[in-house]
Amino acid sequence: MWRWTRWLLIVVLVLFGSSFLPWSISPQSVTLPDRLPAASPPESMRVSALPTGVMHSSAMLAFRGGNPMEPRDFSMTAVLVQHPRGDLLIDTGFGREVDAQVKLLPLLMQLTTEYDKGTPVADQLSAAAYDINSLAGVVLTHAHWDHVSGLDSLPKTPILVPSSEQAFIASGHEASQLAQQLTAGRLKSYAFTDKPYLGFAQQFDVWGDGSVxxxxxxxHSPGSVLVFLSLPSGQRLALLGDLVWQLDGITELAEKPWIARRLIDEDTDAVRQGLSHVVAIAQQFPQITFIPAHDPQAMATLPVYPETLR
Incomplete structure (x- = not known):
């Protein structure tokens, strides 16, 4: 009975908001380079996925215009980038204490959250005899709970965020309260440089070689970032965080549904602008593989650690 009540609540909320904003977006008019940015990734660089669980939902909540009868899973996956100058973890997925963490969410989010836990990142790495101390840091695409949850089992790893996201974490905003608890004393902020990258006015080249x-x-949050990876093979990846939740947002030019934008996007206009920018990049550079944080099919293009993409 509760399952049907929960879905009825979701359907009502989504349909209620369906008339408030235009149905789709258009690619942003942005000046893009003729070629992909130069990069010199080291031959030993590797990329892997570390799945930690899934949330269960429907296409209706994955993107605006999605079918309410089509089940969709939302992946909770960290991405490991192995680099000779230091390994990076992009987000963390679910941690060991996810059941307790969900109880800290706003009531409406608790009522609409159904999930299955997997193995936390730290436990997967330990099982593969990976030295967690070799992690140079965790790069957060943003500081929402489902991206920081796994920090509970990485207590000594530095956490890299831009200064705007550091301020968001410190603000006491309900969406960053878990991040505030789990990142205390180990945040390292970085500054963007005024150097264009695929039409973006600024960038932060982590290792100075164009690889990350x-x-x-x-x-989505004040300091949300996109992560562009250049591999030794020449392959290019773009980790989109929660700019969109699933690839339909790119292929269908569709933003998140109204209720999702209302609940968790800090600036819907900025998200829409970023989405249209990424759509323009995708149209000009189809060789880039775009990976939203919560799209299991997109994440499945990455091998699961200890297998690696080179």
Missing amino acids: VLVPAPG
């Missing part, structure tokens, strides 16, 4: 480049994409 962060660009600001505020809106």
Whole structure:
């Protein structure tokens, strides 16, 4: 009975908001380079996925215009980037204390959250005899609970965020309260440089070789970022965080549904602008593989650690 009540609540909320904003977006008019940015990734660089669980929902909540009768899973996956100058974990997925963490969410989010836990990142790495101390840091695409949950089992790893996200974490905002608890004393902020990257005015080249480049994409949170990876094979990846939840947002030019934007996007106009920018990049550079944080099919293009993409 409760399952049907929960879905009825979701359907009502989504349909209620369906008339408030235009149905779709258009690619942003942005000046893009003729070629992909230069990069010199080291031959030993590797990329892997570390799945930690899934949330269960429907296409209706994955993107605006999604079918309410189509089940969709939302992946909770960290991405490990192995680099000779230091390994990076992009987000963390679910941690060991996820059941307790969910109880800290706003009531409406608790009522609409159904999930299955997997193995936390730290336990997966330990089982593969990976030295967690070799992690140079965790790069957060943003500081919402489902991206920081796994920090509970990485107590000594530095956490890299831009200064705007550091301020968001410190603000006491309900969406960053778990991050505030789990990141205390180990946040390391970085500054973007005024150097264009694929139409973005700024970038942060983590290792200075173009292999891991962060660009600001505020809106979902004040300091949300996109992560562009360049591999030794020549393959390019773009980790989109929660700019969109699933690839339909890119292929269908569709933002998140109204209720999701209302609940968790800090600046819906900024998110829409970032989405249209990424759509323009995708149209000009189809060789880039775009990976939203919560799209299991997109994440499945990455091998699961200890297998690696080179």
